[in-house]
Amino acid sequence: MILYDYILSPDCYKVRLLASFVGAPLELRAVDFHPGGEHRSAPFLRINPAGTIPVLQDSDLILTESASILTYVAAAHGPDWLGDDTPIMRGRVAQWLAFGHRLSASIGKARTHDMLQKPADIDACRKSGVTALRELEAALIEAHLRGDAFLAGHRPTLADIACFPHAMLAPDGGISTDPYPAIRLWTRSLRALPRFIEMPGIHRLHELKPEPTGSSL
Amino acid sequence: MTDAWTPVALARDLPRLGVVPLCVDGIDIALWRSASGRVAAWADRCPHRGMRLSHGFVRGEALSCIYHGWSYGSEGQCLRIPAHPDLTPPEAIRVPVFQAIESGGVVWVAPKTTDAMPPAVGGTALRSLTVDAVVDWAASGFTLSSAVARGELSGVAMTILVQPLPNGRFALHALADSAAPAALIEASRGLEALRRQAEVALA
Amino acid sequence: MTDPIRDEWYPVALVSQLPQGDRDTLLLGEPIRVTLQDGQPMVTASGRVLRSQARYGHVWTSLGSPTRPLFDIPEADQPGRRLVDVGLVRVKCSPLRAVENFLDIAHFPFVHTDILGAEPHTEVGRYDVAIRDEVDEVWATKVQFYQPQAAKSAAGGITTEYMYRVPAPTVSVLYKTCPPRPGEWDVITLFVQPLTETLCEVWPWMALFDDTTPLTDLIHFQQTIFLQDRSILENQQPSLLPLDPGLEIPTRADLTSVAYRRWLKRRGYTYGAQLVAA
Numbered sequence: 001m002i003l004y005d006y007i008l009s010p011d012c013y014k015v016r017l018l019a020s021f022v023g024a025p026l027e028l029r030a031v032d033f034h035p036g037g038e039h040r041s042a043p044f045l046r047i048n049p050a051g052t053i054p055v056l057q058d059s060d061l062i063l064t065e066s067a068s069i070l071t072y073v074a075a076a077h078g079p080d081w082l083g084d085d086t087p088i089m090r091g092r093v094a095q096w097l098a099f100g101h102r103l104s105a106s107i108g109k110a111r112t113h114d115m116l117q118k119p120a121d122i123d124a125c126r127k128s129g130v131t132a133l134r135e136l137e138a139a140l141i142e143a144h145l146r147g148d149a150f151l152a153g154h155r156p157t158l159a160d161i162a163c164f165p166h167a168m169l170a171p172d173g174g175i176s177t178d179p180y181p182a183i184r185l186w187t188r189s190l191r192a193l194p195r196f197i198e199m200p201g202i203h204r205l206h207e208l209k210p211e212p213t214g215s216s217l
Numbered sequence: 218m219t220d221a222w223t224p225v226a227l228a229r230d231l232p233r234l235g236v237v238p239l240c241v242d243g244i245d246i247a248l249w250r251s252a253s254g255r256v257a258a259w260a261d262r263c264p265h266r267g268m269r270l271s272h273g274f275v276r277g278e279a280l281s282c283i284y285h286g287w288s289y290g291s292e293g294q295c296l297r298i299p300a301h302p303d304l305t306p307p308e309a310i311r312v313p314v315f316q317a318i319e320s321g322g323v324v325w326v327a328p329k330t331t332d333a334m335p336p337a338v339g340g341t342a343l344r345s346l347t348v349d350a351v352v353d354w355a356a357s358g359f360t361l362s363s364a365v366a367r368g369e370l371s372g373v374a375m376t377i378l379v380q381p382l383p384n385g386r387f388a389l390h391a392l393a394d395s396a397a398p399a400a401l402i403e404a405s406r407g408l409e410a411l412r413r414q415a416e417v418a419l420a
Numbered sequence: 421m422t423d424p425i426r427d428e429w430y431p432v433a434l435v436s437q438l439p440q441g442d443r444d445t446l447l448l449g450e451p452i453r454v455t456l457q458d459g460q461p462m463v464t465a466s467g468r469v470l471r472s473q474a475r476y477g478h479v480w481t482s483l484g485s486p487t488r489p490l491f492d493i494p495e496a497d498q499p500g501r502r503l504v505d506v507g508l509v510r511v512k513c514s515p516l517r518a519v520e521n522f523l524d525i526a527h528f529p530f531v532h533t534d535i536l537g538a539e540p541h542t543e544v545g546r547y548d549v550a551i552r553d554e555v556d557e558v559w560a561t562k563v564q565f566y567q568p569q570a571a572k573s574a575a576g577g578i579t580t581e582y583m584y585r586v587p588a589p590t591v592s593v594l595y596k597t598c599p600p601r602p603g604e605w606d607v608i609t610l611f612v613q614p615l616t617e618t619l620c621e622v623w624p625w626m627a628l629f630d631d632t633t634p635l636t637d638l639i640h641f642q643q644t645i646f647l648q649d650r651s652i653l654e655n656q657q658p659s660l661l662p663l664d665p666g667l668e669i670p671t672r673a674d675l676t677s678v679a680y681r682r683w684l685k686r687r688g689y690t691y692g693a694q695l696v697a698a
Contacts, residue, residue: 007640008647030636034643035434035507038636115510115650117621134346134409141344141405145398171651174512178238179347179388181230188235200647203283204533207234207274211288212302212540245657262657264669269655284652285526285673286542299542300526300673310669 001026001073004047004055006033010111010165011066011104012054013199018070018161020197022078034116066104067097070158083157092152093159100162102132107166110173122174129175133183136163140182149189156190164190168202220363221331224378224390226324227342231256236280238271240383242328246315247271251278251291258317258326259293264310323378323390336365338376340392343401346408348387350415352379357411370407373400424688426484428588431611431623433479434505435461446615447483448691454479476625477505478611491557491587495607495627504635506624506642508613513653514692515590515614516661516684518622521649522592522610523584523676525565531648534568541566544673551683558586558683560676575599584676589689590614601629608642617692618659622646660694667696 003019005012005028019026031053032038040051048055048064055062056069058076063069074081083089106128113120143151152159168187170177177183190196191205198204223241225248231237236249238261245261247270255278261271263282272283279296281288286299287310295310316327321338354361359368359377366377374394382388393404425448433443433454438461443454452465454472463472463481472481475490495501511518521527526544528537547563563582583595583605590612595605611623624642662668663685670678684693 007644030634030640032636032639035437035505036636036639037440114512115647117508117510137346138405138409142402145401145405147398171654181226181237181345184237185230185232185235188232200644201651203272203531203648203651205274206281206283206286206530206533206539207276209539211276211279211297212542265671266668267656267658268652269657272651272655283530285524286530286539298671299529299539300544301671302543304671 002029002057003027003069004029004031004044004053004057006031006039006053008115008200009033009053010108010169010199013165014066014100014161015054015056015069015073016199017164017197018073018078018081018158020195021156021161021193022074022081023195024073024077067100067158067162070097070161074158080155081157081161083152083155083159089152089157093157096151096159097162099132099136100166102128103163103166106132107170107173107175110175111166111169112173114173126173126175129170129173133167133170133175133177133180136167137180137182140186144182150186156193160186160190165199165202172201220336221327221329221333222318222325222335222364223328224323224335224364224380225258225326225388227345227390227392228256228319228322228324229342230345231324234275236271236273236275238269239326241315241326241380243383244315244328245269245271246326247273247280248317248324248326249273249275249280251275251280253278255291256317256319256324257291258315259289260313260315262312263287264295264312270312322392336363338365338378338392340376340394341396341401343375343391343393343404344408345388345390346412347382348389348412348415350385350387350419352387352389352411352415357414370411371403373404373407375404422487423484424589425691427482427486428484428590429473429480429482429486429490430590431478431613432463432481433461434507434623435474435477435479436505438479445613445621446619447481448614449616450483452481452483454481476609476611477503478623478625491591493593493607493609493627495605498627500629501627502630502635502638504626504628504638504642506626506639506646508621508623509643509646509650510615510619510621511650511653512619513656514618514659514661515612515620516692517653517656517659518612518620519586519590519592519610520661520677520680521653522594523560523586523680524674525563525582526673527649527652528565528567531652532645536567536645537565538568546672547675549675549679551679551686555587556687558584558676558679560584560679563676586680586683589684589687589691590620598629600631604629606630610646614691620692658694661692663690663693663695 083093106125109120110125112118113122150156150160225239231250239246247259247261261269268284279288288297290296293312293314295306318325320335322342325335359366364379376392378390380388438456461479463470470481529539529542549560561583567580568577580597585593592610594608598604598606607627609625613621663681
């Protein structure tokens, strides 16, 4: 599987993260999104006329949209991440995959505006971003009250991966994550999972590693 | 006249090894809990290069700054500077410490030293949420005494601790008299409705 | 009478991006426009044409009248080098905080974990720092640090040697061990454009010996490093870099930044800085 990838893209990161969790072999092909604008170049548009990343290529299959790519990779290499095969979990996973697009369109756009100077209606993006984070926070509260530690149920699924990166990176776009304790606790539990990998902007949890020996803590 | 103690979080939202940024009386504070469960409220600023300690990490009973890993012990004194592992850090390197206490399932911070205790409250921790406007408590059927609002939302009796934030915003820390999940879900939705009502002028 | 702030050269655009359109931006709080005029970069401020030049892949300009030419990086003209434009990243911080972070290595194990540094290899040994009066630049030499993955061209962990150089108030140049060509230095720079005292755009640029790594991977490696620093830079208090001791406490590992702050104060360069004791 080849992933057309940009290291700073949260949507590409979702695929890299899932691939790490499930141990799927993923060959990364770096796309010069910024400053090169390679995703709009003629050769790239032949692969994906929408000019977006991530794009997954697996033999003759080409998939665009992170939600679809996540679904494919999970189905092929880690079906647990699709959630239990029940209507409720299927429905929930689908809901949060769709919600992930709202996060990209709001928080994602605010971030590329603030960081890379990409054009955006920044006030509208931030306002939508806050609305989305509040919904995510309320959903996590209710999930806990149902006895679920993760968005779609008792175990992490694509629902969590779809929402995690933008929930962490919102401050890059001028949206504080301080008001959301449930989001904080949930992101922490994802970051502590085995085979979690970071992306630039999401730091390692150093508390998971003991202080080097010889110190007096 | 501000009370000595400000409610800043629900205790369950501060797990061991957790660090949370807060603002109390205009002071930026890093609230954290050690491995043994001890809660501490420190100035949110590492004396080295001014990095927010709320981005830091907790190991054992110490909080370390994420920038250069400088670690600080229970009284705010610098214990270790990783760039100089054999150096005993000078006494002068320390972080200002504020009083923090857990009571009634709530974490309270006192910006100024006090002998007073925070108000007695209790109930099942529900959630905290931030409101970008003033809540008309009376209109919502709540009585407000200092930081403590008592009333009912969606048929559930609640205690809501009100924490003023900068720029006319408020954090609400809600406890419910009921522990039943269904009631708590209704109460959570009631809080969302309360916020929507308060913020209607902002839309 | 030289104005220490306005009479400097500042980076304001990527030459390679100008054909795509004009760039409207801010320099020291003033709106400027960077455009192509007969194939040459031109910079104007409210219609007034500013002095400008293209160098190191970027357009440099001044709101005043620099008395000295732009600093020289001879490696830029060395045959066999790959010159890499990394692209701008905007940061809500003082331009001086951005430069100072680039001069620091003690943060490598914590911020660039498992790339530029890792616990327990956190010790920063003695190194030499000097303000070279003859060129009026800050230099740090004999800096060493153990790194798990020092560069895209490194096969594994190595002890990297560094030199740091500040040739202008908002520019930092780093020279590091070059794995494919021992004896040569890879050059990595941070050109910082001060939009305001608390907002800047950083333009990393590199002159490397690396014939194998694809260009995009080189760009992404450097963007990764900078993005890891960005959330630090946006969370330092106070925003303005303190030039007087008291508010912040350096150690021996911070000699380069101490020299940088002293050098800025000596030059009267206070844009993005504060002169305040504890």
